[in-house]
Amino acid sequence: MHHAIYRVGENGREITLYRVHSGGVCLMMMASVLGDLEYEAFAAAESDVEALIVPAQTFRNWMHAYDSVSKFIYGLFIRKMSVITQLVEEVAFRGIDDRVADYLITHTSMHSNIRNTEERWRRFWRQLLSHLQSKPEQP
Template sequence: MTDTVPPELLALYPALGALPALLPTLAPVSVPAGTQLFREADACQGFPLVLRGEVKVSRSAANGRELELYRVAPGEMCLVSSASLFAGQPLSARGVATSDTTLCLLAPPQFQAALAEAGFRHYVLGLFAARMADLTGLIEAIAFQKLDSRLAAALLGHGTTLKTTHQALADELGTVREIVSRLLHRFERDGLVELSRESITIRDSAGLRAVASGG
């Protein structure tokens, strides 16, 4: 290892130990808080290895609103960058340093060469799977936050007992049955409803109204 390689690199990303030829190319770069490291639709410049600080990865909507997807701390992986490198496609989000940040960048050809080493490949795929699980949780949370109010509203105004199916409610709300079922079971755990075959009994209409209003 050359003097340009920080000692914490292997501690944070141990799989790099099997790639000694690449280590001298991984010189650290430090950027101040607020630095934009990559942008949506740009070509990915490499696989970032965060040593210190933090990177926020987010997407922007046409109306200017921003949705934070996740943050990359030291030793973690950027899903957007790795997916771009895997597929050879432009980046689907942007990354900004939230604090003074130090990182190394594994260039695309180096990343592809490193994937040929089984230990590094398994390590990256493991980090990829973990980050994907986090992102899936975010997607579900967003879907639930929008749907729980709509579902609660759909249950109200039909009396104490509503004769319907989970699939019928899903069709009414424009979603899938599995999400409706999860929300209904959550309502049941919270004491708002009681579920039975093709029937939903309202147990706490005031509580449902609070959910319907976003409370």
């Protein structure tokens, strides 16, 4: 069971920010409540969902009254920030050819066979990317 948290741009395009899985919490909602700020994001159930909706003031009270709740919530924020930072670093410091090759190596059913030929995959993607970048666009 899970639902997607997403935003809609001015151009109407949607981007999924993250998914909340069974037993999880919506970090965007919590950040909005704790910071008393509005953040326009939407949730869409992608399967059957049972949810607990807690009034904002009740949630704030729990954060102040129960150390275990605040530690749990702040731990979630730190883990999510770590994932986001890692993603930004991947995009900033690694080329798309390496990222695509790693994705294919990691997410294929022939995982062990492809791992043995990782460098050939990397060469293939570099050559393909180079070819696509050098090819003039057709009108």
